[in-house]
Amino acid sequence: MAVxxxxxxxxxxxxxxxxxxxxxxxxxFPHAGGxxxxxxxxxxxxxxxxxxxxxxxxxxxxxxxxxxxxTLPELARGLFDAAPWHDLGPLRLFGHSMGSIVAFEFARLxxxxxxxxxxxxxxxxxxxxVIAGLRKVxxxxxxxxAELAQLGGTDPRILADEEFLALLLAPVRSDxxxxxxxxxxxxxxxRADINVLGGRSDDRVGTDLLEGWAEHTTGxxxxxxxxxxxxxxxxxxxxxxxxxxxxx
Numbered sequence: 001m002a003v004x005x006x007x008x009x010x011x012x013x014x015x016x017x018x019x020x021x022x023x024x025x026x027x028x029f030p031h032a033g034g035x036x037x038x039x040x041x042x043x044x045x046x047x048x049x050x051x052x053x054x055x056x057x058x059x060x061x062x063x064x065x066x067x068x069x070x071t072l073p074e075l076a077r078g079l080f081d082a083a084p085w086h087d088l089g090p091l092r093l094f095g096h097s098m099g100s101i102v103a104f105e106f107a108r109l110x111x112x113x114x115x116x117x118x119x120x121x122x123x124x125x126x127x128x129x130v131i132a133g134l135r136k137v138x139x140x141x142x143x144x145x146a147e148l149a150q151l152g153g154t155d156p157r158i159l160a161d162e163e164f165l166a167l168l169l170a171p172v173r174s175d176x177x178x179x180x181x182x183x184x185x186x187x188x189x190x191r192a193d194i195n196v197l198g199g200r201s202d203d204r205v206g207t208d209l210l211e212g213w214a215e216h217t218t219g220x221x222x223x224x225x226x227x228x229x230x231x232x233x234x235x236x237x238x239x240x241x242x243x244x245x246x247x248x
Contacts, residue, residue, distance in 0.1 A: 015062045017040075018053055019047040021050045025090075025091050026053070027055065031231075033148075033171050035061055059170055071178050071181050072101050079106060086113070090117070092120075093107055095120075095122060098125065100124070101125055101128055101131070104122065108188070119193050120193070121244060124202060125205060126205055127211075130209060132184070138176070139173050144173060148172070196210045196221065199225070201227070201232075
């Protein structure tokens with residue numbers, strides 16, 4: 001449900017972006033190196049039928065001077081502890097790429113504390129239990145530049161601007177280091193249903209890696225593919241928002 005109590009809303013830090021809507025609370029978790037502003041179009045679309053909250057990670061925008069989390073569970077805990085999520089009722093979570101893992105860890109914390117997670121939407125991310133066995137993502141400057149260019153999703157003008165690129169590489173590197181440290185046993189589950197999403201042309205996260213999410217819920221798990229690559233969701237904002245809203 002949407003939060004109407006202004007005292008409850010006042011307890012949320014300013015770096016959690018709220019897009020007020022009439023439906024269930026829906027939390028959005030950005031990708032590695034991503035900022036809340038990257039998900040503004042999706043949040044605006046979701047607000048047509050969901051009370052939407054976009055997370056901001058340390059080292060960017062109004063959290064620029066905050067140190068990064070060393071691990072993804074630490075990042076999730078910081079987001080969980082930042083606000084009285086129990087006041088929102090059942091939550092829906094949407095994460096993209098690394099954000100899916102952060103959302104999963106957030107869901108674990110929430111369920112342990114009696115907060116119902118209605119559904120987790122895990123987009124373009126390998127299942128938590130297989131990450132430790134994957135190749136490490138690069139963290140050196142040159143490799144990071146090549147990685148960002150190959151993945152897409154980053155404005156080419158930023159990649160060509162040394163000053164802006166330096167600002168971007170710091171949070172990307174920190175997020176990648178946390179991702180490389182991530183470990184999760186295959187049998188770790190949440191109760192919430194999981195809807196897994198991916199791009200048909202994503203050469204980093206194939207269907208086999210997406211299907212592994214079924215091992216991490218005691219509920220239902222579905223996998224849906226859309227045209228596009230790793231950042232396919234930028235091309236399907238309205239479709240995704242309508243689907244999430246309709247799933248209330």
